[in-house]
Amino acid sequence: MKTLASEVRLRLLGQxxxxxxxxxxxxxxxxxxxxxxxxxxxxxxxxxxxxxxxVSLEGGMNWVDTAEIYGGGKSEQALAHVLDQLAQEGSPxxxxxxxxxxxxxxxxxGSITATIDERIAALGGRDIDxxxxxxxxxxxxxxxxxxxxxxxxxxxxxxYVGVSNYSAKQMTEAHRLLGTYGLSLVSNQVKYNLLxxxxxxxxxxxxxxxxxISIIAYSPLEQGILTGRFHHDxxxxxxxxxxxxxxxxxxxxxxxxxxxxxxxxxxxxDKYEATPGQVALNWLIHYHGDTVVAIPGASKARHARENxxxxxxxxxxxxxxxxxxxxxxxxxx
Numbered sequence: 001m002k003t004l005a006s007e008v009r010l011r012l013l014g015q016x017x018x019x020x021x022x023x024x025x026x027x028x029x030x031x032x033x034x035x036x037x038x039x040x041x042x043x044x045x046x047x048x049x050x051x052x053x054x055v056s057l058e059g060g061m062n063w064v065d066t067a068e069i070y071g072g073g074k075s076e077q078a079l080a081h082v083l084d085q086l087a088q089e090g091s092p093x094x095x096x097x098x099x100x101x102x103x104x105x106x107x108x109x110g111s112i113t114a115t116i117d118e119r120i121a122a123l124g125g126r127d128i129d130x131x132x133x134x135x136x137x138x139x140x141x142x143x144x145x146x147x148x149x150x151x152x153x154x155x156x157x158x159x160y161v162g163v164s165n166y167s168a169k170q171m172t173e174a175h176r177l178l179g180t181y182g183l184s185l186v187s188n189q190v191k192y193n194l195l196x197x198x199x200x201x202x203x204x205x206x207x208x209x210x211x212x213i214s215i216i217a218y219s220p221l222e223q224g225i226l227t228g229r230f231h232h233d234x235x236x237x238x239x240x241x242x243x244x245x246x247x248x249x250x251x252x253x254x255x256x257x258x259x260x261x262x263x264x265x266x267x268x269x270d271k272y273e274a275t276p277g278q279v280a281l282n283w284l285i286h287y288h289g290d291t292v293v294a295i296p297g298a299s300k301a302r303h304a305r306e307n308x309x310x311x312x313x314x315x316x317x318x319x320x321x322x323x324x325x326x327x328x329x330x331x332x333x
Contacts, residue, residue, distance in 0.1 A: 009022075011290040011293070014212060021060055022293050023296060024216075025061050025307075054082075065189070066101075077124075105138065130162050133145055136163070150178060161183060172211065194284070195222045216295060268315065285310075
């Protein structure tokens, strides 16, 4: 399945002027295996990171998502390094839109302003197109944080403001507060996939649609479960780290519950000459119109190739609904 960057239809991210591909590259795995969060992944080589980024951008992704907490800036630095290499090669894909995040835990809103130059430096002096509050728990109020973020926009340090892991109420309040500065909240990055539909139940999706805020879906393949590989070969579960198994509910019971959904994904994959994972991603970026974009990660170049392949076809409305029903059926068991 071929993918050409010029063939991917872009969409606006929230109420911004950022035209993004439906899928962007999640860069958590570039953490160099360091830090509390980064240890979740092994330390990828520069060559592997370069190839993953190259395949993703040449395949049609035009934006990347990283964070301060991913290795304490190491993901940002690794990304900057390989983008420099692509620029030196003369690649037309060496300047993707960049989203990163400020880590709030045990910090005040003053840290947003105090550390922004560190983020820019880690990214090699590149513009930050979308700066996000990584989660809602900090030593400051949402009002203080939105004031600081608005100040960064006004100072030209960042282009747009987003949040991550915010509830419908918190997201709505952040959007209202930014409005007092003449700005709007562009996005809310949350976990969302066919096996995790919490934001459909708790009002977050509905509020995002009402306010014109994009949902950036992380963990779009539920830690690989939606690729079907654990269903086809349960012995692979043993090779997965305990923390990852706990995060994704990767056990015999959950695999049995999701088996009919995987069967539906596999049948559609056969039709489109795709993979179950590509069909799952395709559902994610089309079922809610343009509201949802997603950031699948890739720890190997072949994963990146599979990700971009999810943008080369479009499921029919009845197929989107079939997967919606299979998803809810799996979650009710």
